[in-house]
Amino acid sequence: MATVLEEVSGRPGGSNPSTEIETVRYDDAIVRLFVMATLIWGLVGMLVGLVLAVQLAWWPANGLGEYFTYGRLRPLHTNAVVFAFAGNAVFAAVYYSSQRLLKARMFSDVMSKFHFWGWQGIIVAAAITLPMGYTQTKEYAELEWPIDIVTTLVWVVFAVNFFLTLRNRREKHLYVALWFYIASIITVAVLHIVNNLVIPTGLFTSFSMYAGVHDAMIQWWYGHNAVAFLLTTPFLGLMYYFLPKAADRPVFSYRLSILHFWSIVFIYIWAGPHHLHYTSLPEWASTVGMVFSIMLWMPSWGGMINGLFTLRGAWHKLRDEPVLKFFVVGITFYGMATFEGPMMSIKTVNALSHYTDWTVAHVHAGALGWNGFMTFGMIYWLIPRLWKTKLWSTRLANTHFWLGTIGILLYIIAMYSAGITQGLMWRAFDETGRLMYPDFMETVVAIMPMYWVRVLGGSLYFFSATLCGVNLFMTARSAPKDLSDPVVQVARPAWRDRQVMASTVNYDEALFGLQDKLKHGWHRLLEGWPAVFSVLVLVAISVGSIVEIVPMLLVRNNVPTIATVMPYSPLELEGRDIYIKEGCVSCHTQMIRPLRSEIERYGEYSKAGEGIYDRPHLWGSKRTGPDLARLGGKYPHLWHVRHMEDPRSTSPSSIMPSYPWLLTKSLDLGSTQKKLEVMMMLGVPYTIDQADQAIDLAQAQALEIAREIAEQGGPEGLEDKEIVALIAYMQRLGIDIKREQPRGARR
Amino acid sequence: MNAPNKSASLPEPSEQDDVLITGHDYDGIMEYDNPMPGWWLAILYLTIVWSIFYVAGMGLGFINSYEDDLKHSMIEINEMRRGAVAAAPNVDQSYLAGLVGNAEVIDTGRQAYAFSCAVCHAAEGQGQIGPNLTDDHWLHGGELVDIYKAIYDGVPAKGMPAWGSVLSSAENVALAVFIDSLRGTEPANPKAAQGKPMGGD
DSSP states (O other): OOOOOOOOSSOTTOSSOOOOEEEEEOOOHHHHHHHHHHHHHHHHHHHHHHHHHHHHHSGGGGTTOGGGSHHHHHHHHHHIIIIIIIHHHHHHHHHHHHHHHHTSOOSOHHHHHHHHHHHHHHHHHHHHHHHHTOOOOSTTOOSOHHHHHHHHHHHHHHHHHHHHHHHTOSSSSOOHHHHHHHHHHHHHHHHHHHHTOEEEEETTEEEESSOHHHHHHHHHHHHHHHHHHHHTHHHHHHHHHHHHHHHTOOBSBHHHHHHHHHHHHHHHTTOGGGGGTTSSSOHHHHHHHHHHHHHTHHHHHHHHHHHHHHTTTOGGGGGTOHHHHHHHHHHHHHHHHHHHHHHHTSHHHHHHHTBSHHHHHHHHIIIIIIIIHHHHHHHHHHHHHHHTSOOSOHHHHHHHHHHHHHHHHHHHHHHHHHHHHHHHHHHOBOTTSSBSOOSHHHHHHTTHHHHHHHHHHHHHHHHHHHHHHHHHHHHHHTSOSOOOOOEEEEEOOGGGGHHHHHTTOOHHHHHHHHHHHHTTOHHHHHHTOHHHHHHHHHHHHHHHHHHHHHHHHHOGGGSOOOTTOOOOOHHHHHHHHHHHHTTGGGTOOOOOOSSHHHHHHHOSOOOGGGGTTOSSOOOOSBOSSOOOTTOTTSSOHHHHHHHHHOGGGTSTTOOOOOOGGGGTSBOOOTTHHHHHHHHHHTTOOOOHHHHHTHHHHHHHHHHHHHHHHHHTTOOSOOTTBHHHHHHHHHHHTTOGGGOSSOOSSOO | OOSTTOOSSSOOOOTTTOOEEEEEEETTEEEEBOOOOHHHHHHHHHHHHHHHHHHHHHHHTOSOOHHHHHHHHHHHHHHHHHHHHHHSOOOOHHHHHHHTTOHHHHHHHHHHIIIIIHHHHOTTSOOSSSOOSSSSEESSOOSHHHHHHHHHHOBGGGTBOOOTTTSOHHHHHHHHHHHHHHTTOOOSSOOOOOSEETTOO
16 A cells, blocks of 8 residues: 655654644543434434325324324425434534644534534424424425525524634645535525525515516526535535545545536536426526436536445455445435436426326435435444444344345335336327326326335335434443543644734745745645635526526516416415415425327426516426416316315325314405505505405405305305315416406406 | 446546546545546536527427416317317207116116215115215206206316316216106115206206
8 A cells, every 4th residue: 555654743844843732622422412412303304204204104093183194294304304313413523633633622612513403403493493384485495584594594503613723733734525515504594595585475484585486497497406505515525634544545536626616616506497308497497407407417426426436445354344334325316316316307307207206216216315325324333433433233234234225225116116117107198199098097196105115115215314313322322421522642834823923925926936836735724714615606506596696586587477367366375375385396396287188288488487476486396296386277166175174076096185273264364455565565566445345355355165065066165264265266266368358356 | 237347338447548636635535637528528618508599499489388288288288178079969858858767877877886976875775974866855956957067067166176077978877867867766875855846846
């Protein structure tokens, strides 16, 4: 093996190396907290996921009451695994590795603690508000505005703590792991703030600042890059620290690190629109999203290559080292998912995969394989170091690895098969030019066995993760009483005193000094300037964001207006909020694509101008049930009453949850007027009169719908129940463009 | 993959090639000065070149837009349909009348009815959300061909879906014949008569 001269921490070439020795105590207590939180929330998040899997395979599992139906729980699952499981894992990695890479304790223990407890508080708030139906509905940005504000605050404290630690560093140059942390911290802040701009209508309710196409565009710029900068870049940082540590091998290629870092940071931000192929997003934006996704393939693989090639000469260690096993499989899934992602962003592939379980498979290859296994690898490496004793059972860790791997494979194979099967069935035509499977439920029944295989795979993964919890618990129990902070002695680096010297050098000396610095390349120089480095990262992510979003918002012909499209009536607006509260969007899309099979099945494809009053948009991303964009007028009111009360009464094999409470819960019109006023503020053309009479207008429309239901032979007296508002909304969906003449605001 | 020191795809470390970079030592982690793999760089450049061509092709109209693709595929499907329509029998009053009493046809109709119609018109045609199909009153005409038309085109304004494109043409025909056969069966709990009596207009 190649050798290198051992160097003192600090920096080479200082003509008068400092002799001063400083003592650094790393804060490992905070890392222990984050590790424990990772495991606890991870198990909670996975358990909720398992419940959802069962609910889809066996609808009676929705029967736990209104707070626990599929639509309400799904955002809880995604938020728990993304922000609570992966989030806490990232923080554990950042706090452990940054201190050591910088040879400095975290800037402020108080800030670290505030960050930890603040973050856990946010998670608890999410776990309470989401089942209650308080949601912005935008995926991974569901939490309502008060929680968003707290999140911003906690993130800023984290960032300040991190950047001030950078300033206090005793290692001149930043290692690649830190580059990725910097990019993550900056970008997540930008994404979070821009996508969550809303106007509150109540303590936990709000309307998005953006409507329709704009809202969708910004949401998926956010959604895609939340995946990038919360689930990819910080995990690459994690990999760059913990993998070479665990393998005890140098990193394969520094030059590769540089190029793949900057290309990832620059390119990723452009790729969001590939979530909106064939929607009413203008095709130019969709095309930009596609080509940047293709260009993202190799930058992503740069990380995989640097990871796997670093293991050259260390493969034998895999046999008895569970940590490396987890890392190798994690990185392999990363490589798989980052090949598949660009592939799915190709429009024609996307036409098949979108809205199906193929996307679900893709996501879980990344989440369970890459994020999950990198996290578990890190945790197994950290446990003995943080608790200063041997891991309780290596065998149990190996069992975890194998069960987890089988679980992932079962899960994704089932979902690939379900997704492709259903996608093909949706588009199949028979020889007479008729849809082969016109009944949507046929395409659901066909994949039911796969939903059960997913339950099995998910259970295995969940069970295997509990083994990690047991291992941690047992190790911690036998830990020594004294878990005081580790202490290292570091020479005070000479470069810290440079400023003092600098004032005494003349111009020639300064120039010579710069030449000397540049002999290791410009990037090396940059690595010593965290502030400049961070600004450059901000520039890199801003380019794509601005080029895509600004023209979308400013250029009017991106959203051609349609004269007959009118604002929702007050009752319809309330119905829409019930639709949002119940999470119908997690099973139903409202976006018919310009594909013949969709036009055949659902009607004329959706136009950008139809969504201008949709705050937020409700396009959805998954069709567990049929698209509802043109539902208006398809069924009589009474059909909806029966269907919502018990979907099996109208669609015998339906897997949709029953919503009987909609027929008994009173409709709350308390904030209807306020809602209209906020909409007016956002530019929706209601009149002041309409806002003032909002309640009367709503009640009049409700009375009429209730009367029709009774006439059709349905139950009497529904006029003050939630169901009439929901029906008013559903009967409005997609009918405006069929109207000949524009008319005044409805009813 | 995890056999010791044996890996087909990954090169063994070679002491000559791998050069550690002096001065890169972060908490014990060092870095090699290896070049980026050639194939990696090559594919990276290739995707960039391809992207430029794709965007240019899109801009210049060499690549189909969504609307182009949709138009082509609709032409294709419409041709198939024209062929199917030409091959199908012309469904008129006399064609339908010829099938009345045909047990096989009625059976096909019964199955389609149970699957698609019973949720609204009730299991025995006595009516529920939709009107009673067993009495002598009809909202849209009670001749065989009227019934067929109501099934095939639906009455969207009243919530009756169009089944023409959902069910096969044989099923549409069979449904009309089956429903005609329900007349006067007098099931329990009938919905009150709606529309005009037969021959009343």
